[in-house]
Amino acid sequence: MLTRVAKASVSKLVPKVPSVAGATRRAAYSASTKRALIDVAEERFTEAGYASASLDAIVSGARVTKGALYHHFSGKQALFEAVFERVEQDASKRIQKALKGKKDPWNKAREGLRAFLVVVQEPAYRRIVIQEGPAVLGYERYREQEERSTFANVLEIVRSVLEAGKWELDDPMVQTYARIFFGAMSSAGESVASALDPEEAAVRVEGAVAFLLAGVQLMVENGLPLPNALAAVPGGDDREN
Amino acid sequence: MLTRVAKASVSKLVPKVPSVAGATRRAAYSASTKRALIDVAEERFTEAGYASASLDAIVSGARVTKGALYHHFSGKQALFEAVFERVEQDASKRIQKALKGKKDPWNKAREGLRAFLVVVQEPAYRRIVIQEGPAVLGYERYREQEERSTFANVLEIVRSVLEAGKWELDDPMVQTYARIFFGAMSSAGESVASALDPEEAAVRVEGAVAFLLAGVQLMVENGLPLPNALAAVPGGDDREN
């Protein structure tokens, strides 16, 4: 009964002409409840964390029952993954928008960093993607998801920066650089978000990254060596001390 | 009964003269079972993950009951934290050993990185510290723990590297650099450990970091600018495109 009311209350979402995309009315209802589930789940997961967010709370928040949940998702983890995906793609789009039109690799990097530092301060992204993502999904699935969203952005930025140099490096090496940067950004983002003064922390992070970028830039301009060679530094194998 | 046998089998750990440190025999028994709990817990947590590792399995593996567990620890999370702490300190010690005697900051950094890349390939460290640590402990407690172990090592390395430059930067800034590097290393470590060819991946990571280090080194030698200034780059506010 309550369910009926619930459906009625969101019925404005139902397309007037269920012709092609929205298809039938049933499908629209269905999609609506699925959305509601994901919405509430995102909220609960963000607030309470994955383990402490009970399915009962989620389904009651979405004004459905577990039957509905298990009709749309194979389980709690699948629901989390759906939420994860949406949060990730949201973030990715916003970062891409910040990159829009920027062409100079260095500015692109700085702008992307800034956008990321904004995104990473949102509770949902912090908790769901950075904090609990790897643990809940497992590193494999986590990586797969990232690969086609935020990490893709980082990869693009890193690639364009590295291409500013004349060295040509194979794709795995670019991936390696991107991995390193992505990890750095995630960690930095967490520390920014949890700092007493996030603004100040963000400034510090931007400064630090700008510094490192300047180092790379210097090497580019001086046309310098070994981009992907190992640290078999000629100086000496450290027989000092 | 079984418990009795278990205790007897490890009774060689009991000090012959329970005078000062080991104290009474009871205390020694107690410490022994606590150790056993942590041992088994580390194993189970590493294999199955935090959520899927049941307390029943852990206590039965340690040949005790939940009564014993809840006598020594306040709950599952506390047990995890004990395991976490041990794994972390183990890793920290090993890294410190690798740093032993190295004085040149750049070599120290490279050596520390190499040691870290070894440590991070051990399943226990990967799973407990990197993957599940932040999610289970929460970022706050996670950071507190790291602060006094592995992160301390990174901090020291970063500090010594940065001090190679003539700039003086305040402590928070050094912390920021260390955070960035630590995050980079964690992520890189994960990708190394989960790569099809960890050896090759490790080489790539070392190469990439060496490259970045070379950039910093270049800036040091050229006595270059703005270590902690923001990227208010004079070049232009990016009205390009």
Added chain:
DNA sequence: CCGCCGACATACCGTTGGTACGTACTTAGA
């Protein structure tokens, strides 16, 4: 020798994720 207390064991509870099954409402087809 004895009373006490620490170090467990045992039995039990509430909650949770997950499943099996029932059912009402839609929609396609005649």
Added chain:
DNA sequence: TCTAAGTACGTACCAACGGTATGTCGGCGG
């Protein structure tokens, strides 16, 4: 319009798990 089919749920239930309350046994100080 009527009906058969199937989708999209709701309901009732279960096993497993983390956690707790209480009992008990053996060592240890006096």
